[in-house]
Amino acid sequence: MSRKGVKLLVDSLTRSAKHFSKSEVECLVNLFDTLVARASSQFAGAGFDRTVFRDTLHSAFGMTDDVVLDRDCFAVYDLNGDGYISREEMFQMLKNSLLIQPADEEPDEGVKDLVEIALKKMDYDHDGKLSFADFEKAVREEKLLLEAFGPCLPDIKSSISFEQKIFRATPK
Structure with missing residues (x-):
């Protein structure tokens, strides 16, 4: 995605995102763009599919529960x-x-x-x-x-580690 496209997307998402700052939205968009590019190169243009999503959650957060990985x-x-x-x-x-x-x-x-x-x-x-x-x-x-009904989100340690990697990796 071009810089202009990223900026337009970030601006649009920032207006509608209630729980994320502009820099957080920008980090997430850049992460998504990176993951899509990586997935496309590995799977001949398949894009960000379920496998990449599951691998990302597993590597970033240690999440392995199939039920959790497949649903919100x-x-x-x-x-x-x-x-x-x-x-x-x-x-x-x-x-x-x-x-x-x-x-x-x-x-x-x-x-x-x-x-x-x-x-x-x-x-x-x-x-x-x-x-x-x-x-x-x-x-x-x-x-x-x-x-309450069992874990469905990453633990706090994994979340903090993920955020630190993302914010460190994103150019300001």
Whole structure:
């Protein structure tokens, strides 16, 4: 992409990006452009495909979970893809993410209790399931909820390392 094209893209994205500064947007655009160029040279013009995306997440963040790599955060938890996170889906995610469960009660009962707590905290429209709007509002208010049903984002150490590499590599 030409310098002028990058500048126009960065300006456009900066106006619409609420959580990124102009320099962060510029770093991300340059990173994307670099990855597309690398992928195109390796795969005869295939572009930035799923393989390159997965390899990038693995090398930059150590992410290897296939479910996570193939989906965004909400979609990771929306197991059946119907646009909602149901009690059953929450149950499955929480059951798989808990390491130690109380010995004095049935493990599934403890998970069911956690599901009810999560729904009470996150289900703003009180329909018994989480829509994307419910999910988005809840995680904006409490970012730790992104990890409530199991990890779907890189750990903080990997994120900081990635940011340092990108900001160091981008010319000012």
